[in-house]
Amino acid sequence: MRAILLSQNLFRRGLTILSIAAVAAILVAGGSARSEEKPEAGVRLEFWKGHFDRNSDAFHEWDSEKEIPAVCARCHSAIGLPEYLTDGKNAPAQHVKNGFACTNCHADLLTYARQNVAKVTFPGGLIVDSGHNDSNLCMTCHQGRESTASVNKAIAGLPLDTPDPKLNFIHVHFYPAGATRYGTEAKVGYEYDGKKYVGYFPHMPNVSTCTGCHSPHDGEVKIDRCGGCHDGIKTVADLANIRMSTRGDFDGNGKEEGLAREIAGLQAQLYAAIQTYAKNVGGVGIGFSEAAYPHWFADRNGNGRIDPEEVSPANKYPAYTPRLLQAVYNYTYSVRDPGGAYHNGRYILQLLYDSLDSLAASGKANVTMTGKVRP
Numbered sequence: 001m002r003a004i005l006l007s008q009n010l011f012r013r014g015l016t017i018l019s020i021a022a023v024a025a026i027l028v029a030g031g032s033a034r035s036e037e038k039p040e041a042g043v044r045l046e047f048w049k050g051h052f053d054r055n056s057d058a059f060h061e062w063d064s065e066k067e068i069p070a071v072c073a074r075c076h077s078a079i080g081l082p083e084y085l086t087d088g089k090n091a092p093a094q095h096v097k098n099g100f101a102c103t104n105c106h107a108d109l110l111t112y113a114r115q116n117v118a119k120v121t122f123p124g125g126l127i128v129d130s131g132h133n134d135s136n137l138c139m140t141c142h143q144g145r146e147s148t149a150s151v152n153k154a155i156a157g158l159p160l161d162t163p164d165p166k167l168n169f170i171h172v173h174f175y176p177a178g179a180t181r182y183g184t185e186a187k188v189g190y191e192y193d194g195k196k197y198v199g200y201f202p203h204m205p206n207v208s209t210c211t212g213c214h215s216p217h218d219g220e221v222k223i224d225r226c227g228g229c230h231d232g233i234k235t236v237a238d239l240a241n242i243r244m245s246t247r248g249d250f251d252g253n254g255k256e257e258g259l260a261r262e263i264a265g266l267q268a269q270l271y272a273a274i275q276t277y278a279k280n281v282g283g284v285g286i287g288f289s290e291a292a293y294p295h296w297f298a299d300r301n302g303n304g305r306i307d308p309e310e311v312s313p314a315n316k317y318p319a320y321t322p323r324l325l326q327a328v329y330n331y332t333y334s335v336r337d338p339g340g341a342y343h344n345g346r347y348i349l350q351l352l353y354d355s356l357d358s359l360a361a362s363g364k365a366n367v368t369m370t371g372k373v374r375p
């Protein structure tokens with residue numbers, strides 16, 4: 001029954017490119033949606049990758065400090081998750097030697113049952129229960145650390161286009177995949193007043209939970225699952241070609257492309273608009289750098305990029321206006337979820353489009369929305 005409803009829905013949306021084999025796959029998958037509760041036989045454990053990558057920065061940021069601070073310990077200590085699930089907060093934690101402990105996620109090492117996670121509280125306070133314990137588990141860490149609410153708090157009452165030295169970059173944090181999956185139900189992207197945003201992207205059975213698409217240990221994408229429904233997808237490099245039900249030339253470059261390419265197109269335009277607006281309104285250029293926090297620095301020599309000597313806390317961008325902070329927040333969000341196109345591409349496109357639209361409305365960013373489509 002459920003499978004038939006799903007396929008009718010597809011035809012209503014005019015999905016003529018689905019092959020008969022793909023529809024058959026959907027029917028089969030729809031009929032056995034519960035099978036995704038069962039872990040695959042012969043789970044791979046690859047050391048030292050993903051959650052066990054013991055050399056990763058995510059486990060060594062605090063090496064020169066006494067311990068891992070309480071606010072970071074939930075997601076960065078070897079065994080901080082159960083403490084957070086029980087107490088709702090963490091104490092400072094010991095340094096990590098070998099990535100996460102098995103017992104961080106597994107409540108029992110005889111059955112490998114996972115920690116029980118009934119719901120997920122996102123940074124702005126919104127609560128979600130995905131109905132799938134393992135996805136709730138993943139989203140307890142993959143949720144970001146800021147939100148629409150925290151940005152609105154920082155800019156409350158300030159004039160939109162006046163630089164204010166008290167405004168600082170707000171960093172959503174790394175890999176907020178769970179927040180993207182839920183879109184406006186989590187409100188971790190910056191959502192502009194008066195605009196509507198998509199919520200959860202349901203996708204299809206077997207590829208809707210985190211572990212439906214990723215191995216839980218090394219995080220690798222189960223790429224072999226995509227090609228059955230998306231023609232020609234064999235490797236991770238092919239993923240950017242995926243385009244299905246959404247319609248429109250979002251980035252206005254004259255063609256409808258893979259969702260990841262549409263996102264990349266809007267990203268590039270937003271970055272250029274941010275730079276133009278910052279220079280015109282703040283009086284000094286801005287640029288992004290992965291090299292260090294706070295990632296956005298003043299482009300003192302005006303060459304359009306951040307050079308090594310421009311990367312320093314003292315050279316953090318000093319002239320944010322509320323409008324610039326909103327746009328910089330969303331641009332960074334789209335970079336911090338490198339799987340955004342697959343997690344919920346429409347949400348990312350809406351955030352990018354609205355940020356660009358806001359800068360265009362300032363008249364100071366040398367950008368026009370002509371030819372672009374809001375998804």
Ligand code: HEC
Pocket residue numbers: 056057058061069071072073074075076140141142143144145173174175
């Ligand atoms: C809600 C979960 C969560 C909390 C809380 C959290 N982080 Fe993270 N952080 C993550 C995730 C997920 C990653 C993985 C991304 C990666 O490796 O790039 C990450 C990555 C990092 C990285 C590595 C970035 C890189 O270049 O790879 C640093 C540094 C970091 N966090 C610092 C902090 C600090 C400092 C705190 C506390 C003030 C903190 N985090 C709190 C989830 C969290």
Ligand code: HEC
Pocket residue numbers: 036037038039040041043045051100101102103104105106111112114134211216217
């Ligand atoms: C980040 C959380 C996380 C960590 C850390 C983790 N696991 Fe897992 N593990 C899971 C999840 C989630 C599943 C279920 C996967 C699925 O449904 O495909 C799983 C599945 C398994 C399974 C298969 C269970 C079954 O019922 O067949 C084994 C075995 C396993 N893990 C062992 C380990 C060992 C050993 C470690 C430590 C070295 C470890 N895991 C660390 C999340 C984790």
Ligand code: HEC
Pocket residue numbers: 049050051052053056057058074075076081104105134135137138139140141142175210211214215216217218219220
């Ligand atoms: C306790 C917090 C925590 C939980 C729970 C957690 N993650 Fe992670 N995840 C992290 C951190 C921290 C990193 C970065 C590790 C690193 O840099 O190697 C990460 C990395 C990843 C990566 C990128 C791996 C890579 O090497 O690029 C993927 C994908 C991922 N996690 C998916 C998941 C999935 C799926 C689940 C649920 C089964 C999950 N995570 C549960 C904290 C967590």
Ligand code: HEC
Pocket residue numbers: 135138139142175177178181203207208209210211212213214219221236239337338339340342343
């Ligand atoms: C439809 C399949 C799908 C679902 C569902 C999904 N992901 Fe992803 N995810 C991907 C793809 C594809 C990528 C991009 C991988 C790449 O480009 O290497 C990705 C990227 C990521 C990354 C960044 C990894 C990196 O190394 O860049 C993280 C972390 C992540 N996903 C976590 C999650 C979590 C947590 C969930 C559940 C809330 C989830 N994903 C649900 C397909 C999915």
Ligand code: HEC
Pocket residue numbers: 010022025026029202203204205207213221222223225226227228229230239242243244245246247259341342343345
């Ligand atoms: C059972 C068939 C099936 C499988 C397997 C599948 N997909 Fe999909 N996918 C679909 C359908 C159908 C849609 C359109 C759904 C909608 O809009 O509600 C879709 C939509 C998408 C979209 C959004 C495209 C757009 O234009 O909005 C992305 C991205 C995507 N899938 C990625 C993946 C990835 C990555 C995998 C493999 C991990 C995968 N899919 C596996 C059937 C599938």
